[in-house]
Amino acid sequence: MPHDSPHPDEHDHAPDDPSFASRPAIGARALRELLEEAGVLAPGEVARQVERMDTITPALGARVIARAWVDPAFKAWLLADGSAAVRTFGVDMGATPLHVVENTETVHNMIVCTLCSCYPKPLLGIPPDWYKSVEYRARAVREPRAVLAEFGVRLPEGVAVRVHDSTADLRYLVLPRRPEGTEGWDEARLAQIVSRDCMIGTALPHA
Amino acid sequence: MSPRFAPGAAVRVARERPAVSRGRQHIRTPHYVRGLTGTVAEVVGPFRNPEGLAAGEDGLPMQVLYRVRFPLGAVWDRYGGDPSDTVDVELYEHWLEPAHAA
Numbered sequence: 044m045p046h047d048s049p050h051p052d053e054h055d056h057a058p059d060d061p062s063f064a065s066r067p068a069i070g071a072r073a074l075r076e077l078l079e080e081a082g083v084l085a086p087g088e089v090a091r092q093v094e095r096m097d098t099i100t101p102a103l104g105a106r107v108i109a110r111a112w113v114d115p116a117f118k119a120w121l122l123a124d125g126s127a128a129v130r131t132f133g134v135d136m137g138a139t140p141l142h143v144v145e146n147t148e149t150v151h152n153m154i155v156c157t158l159c160s161c162y163p164k165p166l167l168g169i170p171p172d173w174y175k176s177v178e179y180r181a182r183a184v185r186e187p188r189a190v191l192a193e194f195g196v197r198l199p200e201g202v203a204v205r206v207h208d209s210t211a212d213l214r215y216l217v218l219p220r221r222p223e224g225t226e227g228w229d230e231a232r233l234a235q236i237v238s239r240d241c242m243i244g245t246a247l248p249h250a
Numbered sequence: 251m252s253p254r255f256a257p258g259a260a261v262r263v264a265r266e267r268p269a270v271s272r273g274r275q276h277i278r279t280p281h282y283v284r285g286l287t288g289t290v291a292e293v294v295g296p297f298r299n300p301e302g303l304a305a306g307e308d309g310l311p312m313q314v315l316y317r318v319r320f321p322l323g324a325v326w327d328r329y330g331g332d333p334s335d336t337v338d339v340e341l342y343e344h345w346l347e348p349a350h351a352a
Contacts, residue, residue: 140294142317157280184282184322188331203334206322211278211340212297212315 066106071127099168101239103215106241107132109167109233112221125216134165142213144205146244151202152217153185153191156209163214167239174243184208194245217244224250251296253314257289261347263319263341270344279345282325283337291338292302297340306315313342317330334352 076085091120106128111118125141141163144152156162157180162170173179182190187204191197198204207215219241225233240246257262265285271277278300293316298309322335329335 076318117263157282185326186330186335187335202335204322204331205335206337207317208280208337208339211281211300211342213294213317213340 071146101167104167104242105234105237108237109230111218112233113230136165139212139214143216143218145218146220149202150205151198152205154215155180155205157184158210161209163216196247217242219248222248222250253293253321255290260287260349261346262287264345268344271301274301276301283320283339286320288320290316291319292317313344316341
């Protein structure tokens with residue numbers, strides 16, 4: 044409804060992208076320029092890192108899970124030394140070791156970072172907005188079952204919820220249980236049913 | 251450096267900041283477990299102390315990092331989930347002291 048605006052002239056002054064002129068955006072740009080001037084960052088380094096990060100999607104993590112489902116030796120390695128195991132997929136966890144937690148018949152794992160938004164970015168990419176929300180961060184440790192129910196996850200009787208608060212140097216990945224009805228599936232097909240939320244612990248894979 | 255606590259040990263989280271952490275702005279110990287007793291689920295190993303790293307220092311001496319498990323029923327009054335539900339929190343050794351009851 045372009046003609047409904049009581050102050051049509053305002054459009055002459057509005058920037059094309061409001062977020063580009065927001066206070067945090069201006070602050071980040073100023074900081075980046077200062078760091079480039081001081082030689083701490085190379086020109087374009089931030090943009091290249093952002094581009095690189097944007098190429099990583101949860102499909103990468105799903106391939107790791109599918110491999111663990113079909114290859115017991117890889118699964119054992121993944122649980123013992125996650126960072127080393129995912130290196131075979133070209134993933135470099137850097138200074139934050141990958142800690143993989145396995146769902147079993149009696150334990151369901153769920154990941155949160157109550158202090159900020161720690162997330163295994165080299166493996167899953169950028170976290171979803173809800174993962175960074177104050178609401179998820181507070182409620183995941185306070186009432187995890189209520190949060191799971193809102194995600195549509197209802198656990199069978201006798202399954203304990205084990206929340207992992209990613210407060211420090213580790214990054215977490217949930218290894219879901221391979222669902223029934225997937226016997227004989229190859230890795231590529233299995234990877235299709237492993238969603239991002241399955242690897243955070245707020246969803247379960249289904250055949 | 252050898253870890254002070256072994257897996258299965260009962261540990262209490264300091265309620266007040268330990269001397270090493272006073273005046274720091276980047277504390278990684280969540281408030282909701284301060285003063286509580288948990289069980290060492292895993293000894294992760296030594297890391298540079300992020301409280302110092304965040305201030306542009308070298309983070310030395312290193313601190314042993316643990317994953318400590320707390321029953322959610324002991325963390326929250328009137329926890330509405332199952333008594334078997336737990337939370338694992340990453341905690342550095344200088345925030346922990348021995349406890350006798352889990």
